[in-house]
Amino acid sequence: MAFKVGDKVTHRTFGAGEVAFGPYLSAFGGTHYLMAGDGGKHYIVGTEEGELKPAAKFKVGDKVRGLYSGALYTIEAGPFFSEIGEWYATKDGDGHVDHNSADCLTAVEPQTDTALKPGDVVRIPRDDLQGADVKAGDLLVVKQLDGRDTVVVHAAPGARQYTWYFEPENVTKVDADSVAVVDNVAYDLFVKYRDRDGDFWRFERRPDGEVRGNCAASQYSTVRIDDYHDTLAETVREYGPLTRV
Incomplete structure (x- = not known):
């Protein structure tokens, strides 16, 4: 496999590095490169029997987003590396596994800010938490923070009251990329x-940030969602209420 200056690579002996010069034909035979390693050290490396490999853009378990979808x-x-470049087996939110080129994927940074603020979404860990009319796994939208000791959330539609009150340590902040909020109701992407007619909807966030969905008679539909599909807000207001399957 050919490399160029600036390529991130991994050498089986010297570890991670970057191509600083090459390729060139060595007096020792074969194609060689000058690789810049850690600590400013440089190594002359070859490409025989997988000695030098492209550095992986991602690793198993990473969360990524499709640049176009x-x-x-x-x-x-x-x-996996082939003539068409680097690619990965990826699993979407429905559990379907497909392949995607590394050039068509971008990393989703893990959420490190756990502090809550109004508009955030939290997950309920168990049924009837603190006496509230909630179920394990419910996603609720934070309305306000009442001092340090209470998180006030909007109750789910149909609950016996409009708000619930929880201790912060009893709820978990949800990654904003995995949910969308319409009229103070959180939807899991x-x-x-x-919908109310019995049709199934699948939603995803488009590259412009808008969440759009596809309607199908079967829950197994895998039609690609594009910019002309209904937004989540339109779907909720025209076909709601929406019930999680």
Whole structure:
């Protein structure tokens, strides 16, 4: 495999580095490169029997987003290198595994800010938490923070009151990329929903940030979601309420 100056690579002996010069034909035979390693050290390296390999852009378990589809994926296997470049086996929110080129994926940074603020979404860990009319796995939108000791959330539609109050340590902040909020109701972008007519909807966040969905008679539909599909807000207001499948 050919490399060029600036390529990130991994050498089986010297580890991670970057191509600083090459390729060139060595007096020792074969194609060689000058690789810049850690600590400013440089190494003359060859390419025989997999001695030098491209550095992987992602690793198994990484969360990534499609640059063109806007869909969220988890890296299931890889990297794989072929004539068309680096690619990975990826799993979408429905559990379907496909392949994607590394050039068509971008990393989703893990959420490190756990502090809550109004508009954030939290996950409920168990049924009837603190006496509230909630179920394990419910996603609720933070309305306000009442001092340090209480998180006030909007109750789910149909609950016996409009708000619930929880201790901060009893709820978990949800990654904003995995949910969308309409009219103070949180929707999970990794599951399907059913509208009032019984049709199924699958939603995803497009590259422009807008969440759009596809309507189908079957929950197994895998039609690609494009910019002409209904937005989540339109779907909720025209076909709601939406029920999680």
